[in-house]
Amino acid sequence: MPVIEMNRLTKRFGGILALDSVDFSLEAGEIVGLLGENGAGKSTLMRILSGAETPDSGEIRVNEQVETLDNPDYALRLGIGMIPQELLLVNEMTVEENLFLGREPRLATVLVDHGRMRSLSLETLIQVGGEEIDLDAEVGTLSKADQQLIAIARRIIQGGRIFVMDEPTSALTEKETNHLFSVMRRLRSEGRTVVFISHRLEEVLEICDRFFVLRDGRMVASLENGSSVTKADLVRHMIGSDVRDEYPHEGSTQGADLMTVTDLTFANNQGRVIGPITFSLHTGEILGITGLVGVGKTELAQTIVGLRHRRSGSVQLADTARHVRTPVDANRSGIGYVSEDRRGEGLVLGLQSLRNMTLTILRSISRFLTIRRGQERELGDEYAKRLNMKPEYLTLAAGKLSGGNQQKVVLSRRLMGDSSILILDEPTKGIDVGAKSEIARLLGDFAREGRGVLVLSSEPREILGVSDRILVLTDDGIHGPFQRGDLDYGRLMAIEFGTQEDSDDR
Amino acid sequence: MRISKRFPFIDRYLGVVITLIALNVIFALASPYYWSAYNLTNILDHSSISLILSVGMVFVLATGGIDLSVGSTLALTGIITALAMKSGVPTVVAVLLGLGLGAAIGLVNGWVIARFNVQPFIVTLAMLSIARGLTLVISGGNPIIGMPEGFMRVFSGPRLLSNGVYVAAIVALIAGGALVGTPLGRALRSVGGNAEAAYLCGINTKRVRMAAHSIAGGAAAMASMLFMAGMDAAEPIAGLTTEWMEAIAAPVIGGNTLSGGRSFVFGAVLGVLILSTIKSGLNMVGVGQHFQQIAIGSVIIAAVIIDSLRNQRRQGGA
Numbered sequence: 043m044p045v046i047e048m049n050r051l052t053k054r055f056g057g058i059l060a061l062d063s064v065d066f067s068l069e070a071g072e073i074v075g076l077l078g079e080n081g082a083g084k085s086t087l088m089r090i091l092s093g094a095e096t097p098d099s100g101e102i103r104v105n106e107q108v109e110t111l112d113n114p115d116y117a118l119r120l121g122i123g124m125i126p127q128e129l130l131l132v133n134e135m136t137v138e139e140n141l142f143l144g145r146e147p148r149l150a151t152v153l154v155d156h157g158r159m160r161s162l163s164l165e166t167l168i169q170v171g172g173e174e175i176d177l178d179a180e181v182g183t184l185s186k187a188d189q190q191l192i193a194i195a196r197r198i199i200q201g202g203r204i205f206v207m208d209e210p211t212s213a214l215t216e217k218e219t220n221h222l223f224s225v226m227r228r229l230r231s232e233g234r235t236v237v238f239i240s241h242r243l244e245e246v247l248e249i250c251d252r253f254f255v256l257r258d259g260r261m262v263a264s265l266e267n268g269s270s271v272t273k274a275d276l277v278r279h280m281i282g283s284d285v286r287d288e289y290p291h292e293g294s295t296q297g298a299d300l301m302t303v304t305d306l307t308f309a310n311n312q313g314r315v316i317g318p319i320t321f322s323l324h325t326g327e328i329l330g331i332t333g334l335v336g337v338g339k340t341e342l343a344q345t346i347v348g349l350r351h352r353r354s355g356s357v358q359l360a361d362t363a364r365h366v367r368t369p370v371d372a373n374r375s376g377i378g379y380v381s382e383d384r385r386g387e388g389l390v391l392g393l394q395s396l397r398n399m400t401l402t403i404l405r406s407i408s409r410f411l412t413i414r415r416g417q418e419r420e421l422g423d424e425y426a427k428r429l430n431m432k433p434e435y436l437t438l439a440a441g442k443l444s445g446g447n448q449q450k451v452v453l454s455r456r457l458m459g460d461s462s463i464l465i466l467d468e469p470t471k472g473i474d475v476g477a478k479s480e481i482a483r484l485l486g487d488f489a490r491e492g493r494g495v496l497v498l499s500s501e502p503r504e505i506l507g508v509s510d511r512i513l514v515l516t517d518d519g520i521h522g523p524f525q526r527g528d529l530d531y532g533r534l535m536a537i538e539f540g541t542q543e544d545s546d547d548r
Numbered sequence: 549m550r551i552s553k554r555f556p557f558i559d560r561y562l563g564v565v566i567t568l569i570a571l572n573v574i575f576a577l578a579s580p581y582y583w584s585a586y587n588l589t590n591i592l593d594h595s596s597i598s599l600i601l602s603v604g605m606v607f608v609l610a611t612g613g614i615d616l617s618v619g620s621t622l623a624l625t626g627i628i629t630a631l632a633m634k635s636g637v638p639t640v641v642a643v644l645l646g647l648g649l650g651a652a653i654g655l656v657n658g659w660v661i662a663r664f665n666v667q668p669f670i671v672t673l674a675m676l677s678i679a680r681g682l683t684l685v686i687s688g689g690n691p692i693i694g695m696p697e698g699f700m701r702v703f704s705g706p707r708l709l710s711n712g713v714y715v716a717a718i719v720a721l722i723a724g725g726a727l728v729g730t731p732l733g734r735a736l737r738s739v740g741g742n743a744e745a746a747y748l749c750g751i752n753t754k755r756v757r758m759a760a761h762s763i764a765g766g767a768a769a770m771a772s773m774l775f776m777a778g779m780d781a782a783e784p785i786a787g788l789t790t791e792w793m794e795a796i797a798a799p800v801i802g803g804n805t806l807s808g809g810r811s812f813v814f815g816a817v818l819g820v821l822i823l824s825t826i827k828s829g830l831n832m833v834g835v836g837q838h839f840q841q842i843a844i845g846s847v848i849i850a851a852v853i854i855d856s857l858r859n860q861r862r863q864g865g866a
Binding site for chain 1: 729730731732734735737738740741742744745746748749750751805808809810
């Protein structure tokens with residue numbers, strides 16, 4: 043008798059079909075793996091299960107009852123608890139305060155029942171194997187592993203029957219991971235259900251009873267775990283066979299070293315040290331760096347441009363023999379960085395698109411203290427034409443544009459400037475297919491002018507389509523570089539998921 | 549560092565307590581009159597109004613907000629309470645009316661902030677102007693002199709340690725307990741620490757913000773009672789600058805963060821004592837009021853620098 047049954051769920055975001063008639067079910071007392079490559083629809087499915095998103099069509103049954111899960115609080119009351127990667131704890135408060143947040147047992151209706159809270163906390167922490175955690179410590183001072191246990195314990199206290207864990211092991215050591223697995227097994231033995239979302243296939247094979255595999259919004263496989271199931275099987279289900287090419291690309295000739303990154307190490311957002319990483323970017327090429335979500339690509343880009351603390355190693359520019367240490371250095375040395383978060387970091391949302399484009403070149407289009415409007419407008423028109431963007435958009439506030447057009451504005455800004463190196467983090471995230479290929483073409487133009495482009499992306503097809511050379515970042519380190527054409531989709535996936543021995547670096 | 553990790557309480561307040569002791573030693577050495585029973589009780593007396601305002605402010609700071617209007621609220625509730633008493637309303641009712649009005653002004657602040665998602669800074673800045681204007685209109689700019697005997701007995705009381713000090717101490721004790729030991733107190737701090745986490749744990753973040761501002765308004769009204777008792781008059785220009793500035797500064801000096809989450813009443817108590825000590829001590833050694841303002845401003849800057857350095861250390865060490 044399934045505790046959760048989801049039938050023919052469909053969900054669209056704008057024009058994109060995120061879930062296409064998906065069936066999914068969970069039984070009491072099992073650990074279920076949910077697999078799929080980036081963007082396959084795993085998060086959407088789980089957000090629907092936890093009430094953060096509602097499906098366009100389809101039916102959800104909880105304990106045989108048809109339910110409308112339209113807010114997280116209601117899902118929680120039905121026992122469905124999400125434990126997202128960012129654990130949603132209040133760092134400034136103590137462990138015990140976090141465990142009972144919003145659900146404190148009360149005394150005389152206005153007071154917190156300290157005694158009961160203490161005993162329940164201890165009991166629950168023992169249940170998740172966290173008896174050594176100090177209940178009075180501020181959560182922010184604890185390790186990621188302990189914080190994870192607290193997040194799980196909180197869900198238990200909230201009456202959780204179903205635990206959805208999104209990449210819970212990405213910040214854990216092997217020992218901590220094993221501990222987490224024993225907690226998951228214990229939850230299972232108590233008749234609870236765990237959904238385990240992970241890119242780490244060894245772990246998935248070790249812990250899960252069953253798997254669901256999503257690809258492009260469709261549920262492509264549902265299989266029992268057993269000795270016959272291998273990592274290669276899982277990868278095959280995840281990637282399918284149809285490989286499309288959305289990125290027309292004419293290879294560009296590559297030249298001398300433009301930027302050399304040597305033995306760079308840095309800490310990712312979870313505090314894990316990544317690196318050492320060594321590679322160089324040549325003139326006239328597009329160098330792609332790819333890897334699974336959370337492997338540290340964004341952090342790598344931030345470290346290169348000096349936004350993130352560099353633990354060791356160096357970033358050196360060929361023409362000036364200069365080291366890049368701060369974002370100001372990066373700017374002066376002609377590195378143009380376009381962050382993943384274009385709304386937050388890249389654009390002044392209330393400002394006209396045209397003004398956004400010319401922000402970094404104001405000096406060159408000004409005479410004395412005034413901006414030459416005519417010249418500014420001409421430049422804007424020229425770039426709008428190159429980028430296939432309607433000229434009317436130039437006078438609209440940047441915040442009103444679609445994601446694709448916003449990205450064009452940010453790119454134009456970098457192209458107008460005299461950057462010799464362009465570093466782009468997830469340049470086509472959330473952008474429709476048409477805009478994707480226009481942006482890819484533009485990057486090609488930029489490279490052909492003798493400049494260098496570094497693209498960091500989690501989308502394997504994008505990387506394979508636009509790059510002249512490819513580096514693959516995994517938890518084990520950096521693989522490659524691979525020449526364009528030497529790497530196909532299956533082989534790239536095999537490297538990312540570690541199902542193939544690292545091979546012929548060149 | 550191990551000890552401070554085991555006892556966050558010590559880590560949090562050690563620096564402030566040492567500063568307070570050091571200031572007392574310095575002033576006692578500089579002036580023979582400083583360390584006298586008369587002067588020390590005087591310091592406590594002067595602290596009581598600031599303390600109640602600061603305690604209210606701690607609730608707002610906990611949510612990551614700020615309330616600039618408490619000085620004006622103090623003046624308006626004072627005038628209204630005094631007018632009520634003068635027109636024959638029983639003292640108890642008049643006082644309750646004043647406290648209710650203070651809470652209501654705070655509630656309006658909180659409602660606008662939460663309902664329309666506006667910055668607390670600008671909403672309470674506007675309220676500062678509105679409440680002051682109302683005060684001046686209603687009073688015609690004139691103080692209302694002569695409070696009823698019963699009122700004076702409760703809020704002023706015998707000399708040396710006046711009842712105001714006890715009132716302030718009780719308010720601080722209740723507030724400190726509430727912030728740690730009630731669901732509301734925890735909700736307040738969670739909203740300032742991580743509003744999304746609070747929301748997803750089923751906490752009504754809007755209502756919590758409104759409660760915080762309402763408490764700050766009520767506290768301002770309570771401070772107003774002490775103010776009136778001290779002057780034996782309601783002053784339309786009460787709480788014009790120093791009072792509300794100190795109400796914000798004291799919690800910060802005592803280690804509460806302006807960004808919310810880490811907010812405790814005890815820090816505000818220490819902060820108020822430091823400010824009062826500095827003012828009284830500088831008076832004793834003959835430094836004039838104008839120079840005192842410069843000194844207090846400098847202390848505030850030093851406190852926020854220390855707070856910022858601590859935050860960096862915390863983030864670096866995490």
